Amino acid sequence: MKYKGIIFDLDGVICSTDEYHYQAWKALADRLGIPFDRERNNLLRGVSRMESLNIILEKSEIAYTEEEKLAFAEEKNNTYRQLLARMSTADLSEEVENALHHFKRKGLKLAIGSSSKNAPYILEKIGLADFFQAVADGNGITHSKPHPEVFLLAADMISLAPKDCLVVEDAHAGVEAAVAGGFDCAAMGDAKSSPEAKYHLESFGDLLDIV
Numbered sequence: 599m600k601y602k603g604i605i606f607d608l609d610g611v612i613c614s615t616d617e618y619h620y621q622a623w624k625a626l627a628d629r630l631g632i633p634f635d636r637e638r639n640n641l642l643r644g645v646s647r648m649e650s651l652n653i654i655l656e657k658s659e660i661a662y663t664e665e666e667k668l669a670f671a672e673e674k675n676n677t678y679r680q681l682l683a684r685m686s687t688a689d690l691s692e693e694v695e696n697a698l699h700h701f702k703r704k705g706l707k708l709a710i711g712s713s714s715k716n717a718p719y720i721l722e723k724i725g726l727a728d729f730f731q732a733v734a735d736g737n738g739i740t741h742s743k744p745h746p747e748v749f750l751l752a753a754d755m756i757s758l759a760p761k762d763c764l765v766v767e768d769a770h771a772g773v774e775a776a777v778a779g780g781f782d783c784a785a786m787g788d789a790k791s792s793p794e795a796k797y798h799l800e801s802f803g804d805l806l807d808i809v
Contacts, residue, residue, distance in 0.1 A: 601809050602758055603763045604763065604764050605711040605749055605752045605763050605765045607644075607767045608710055610786075611767065613685075613694070615682065615685075616643075621677075622675075622681060623674060624639075626677070627654055630670075633657050643768075644744070651674070675715075679716065679719070682719060687725040690725060693802055697803055700806060704809075706809065707731050707732075707758060709732040709752040717733055734751040742771075744778065745775060745778070750779050753779075761782075764781070766784045767783055767785055773795050777794045782796040783796055784797035784798075785799065786801070
């Protein structure tokens with residue numbers, strides 16, 4: 599077996615909360631009178647909450663204090679969590695669920711590597727709170743993607759070297775992070791075209807042909 603473990607990004611890979619992120623950021627931007635659309639939203643994929651906020655505020659004519667920025671980030675997160683409350687086990691597709699159980703039956707170590715601080719809450723909502731052997735998320739890292747810290751932490755938590763793990767990502771910043779950390783990466787979604795990825799997936803189920 600080429601890989602002993604798989605580290606999954608969460609948003610856009612295991613489940614999709616991208617629309618909730620967009621709606622929450624859009625609500626904040628509209629309140630502040632800052633132009634924000636889906637194209638601009640793509641710049642936020644895979645990066646931390648504060649970095650996302652700074653990208654949005656680049657379009658503002660007002661210079662905000664750090665205290666104000668922290669309040670804005672909290673406002674966005676509160677809106678986002680209200681939207682996440684709508685999630686349920688129905689948001690976990692049968693394709694993803696079946697593949698995850700297949701990997702576990704094969705004895706692979708499975709982990710989450712996500713910049714989101716809401717990862718544990720999301721996993722609980724979709725019924726996977728206790729499924730993964732490790733969850734490395736925004737609560738335990740200093741640097742967000744494309745820094746490899748979150749993936750290196752996840753690998754350490756499942757006691758594997760990067761060369762023994764496959765990272766699954768849907769954001770270009772995540773692919774960069776995986777490669778920078780010495781991991782092979784399977785890219786799907788927006789990142790599928792990334793030349794840095796070792797594998798290019800049309801769907802989550804394509805992983806079954808790799809590991």
